[in-house]
Amino acid sequence: MRDLEGYFKGLSDVTRLRIMNLLLQGELCVCDIQRIVEGSQPTVSRHLNYLKHSGLVLDRRDGLRVFYRLAKENNADLRALHHFLRRVFKGKGVLENDVKELKDAMARGACAVPTPFRAGKPVPSDATASRAPLQAS
Amino acid sequence: MRDLEGYFKGLSDVTRLRIMNLLLQGELCVCDIQRIVEGSQPTVSRHLNYLKHSGLVLDRRDGLRVFYRLAKENNADLRALHHFLRRVFKGKGVLENDVKELKDAMARGACAVPTPFRAGKPVPSDATASRAPLQAS
DNA sequence: ATTGTATATGCGGATAGGCGAATAAGGCAA
């Protein structure tokens, strides 16, 4: 009940909706999210913090990076919510474009980790160029 | 997208969630809603107005009373939302108790109109005692 | 320790939301 209210507050912002849409694709690091939603770094960080305190996402640190993922573990409401979000996010131009940009970034070597997150380093194949995570090789 | 943000803002309050839960049962007049959520009359009115401007509910006046109902007409997102709400509202003590109180009130002759709202007077069988809509006969 | 990168937090101002108290407005009935 209070949980629900919190979830909805968390979703009451376009930027956070875009972030949730991205996280439905899998775990992502802050820098990749920021690059796609094009907000200032503090703004994105605060939105992520808001989502975290709403109980919608979880985070973990790996070295310099912090990775965010949906908090779906053993919670029926959250699973229903994800199902609903996947449904209503369909056909929303901005959101679908964000996913497209994300896929492009991943293909070019973003620092994100594929869906069922693996424990290792988040850096892709050619790990030497670690300065700008999204630079093409 | 903006619509979605508005829907979620509309749902970001416990009182409004309770109202939405009641309206899932069918069209209701303000006085019945107020009696159940136990807020002040201005507070309930403002929440209803907020829901209306979020695009979540519609209203119509019938004499002294104003009736509110869910705005589901030809909108796929709203239909998905209602489905989701029905799902997550299940098992929430406060909400289920509200519905119980609503059904009791209807049985005692509330001013509400059954689900697919009929056009006639909202007053139940014994229309003479119209002072306090929820008084038992 | 120092430097550099990634992320978080503090502060200030602007805007929005929430509630109580009082008042206004819409509508029926005598």
Added chain:
DNA sequence: TTGCCTTATTCGCCTATCCGCATATACAAT
């Protein structure tokens, strides 16, 4: 008209969000 009932709106106050800017923290590498 007057009076009454139901609902909406205004006002004032307080709290919560949102953002930009600056600064702090966490970590890695040298």
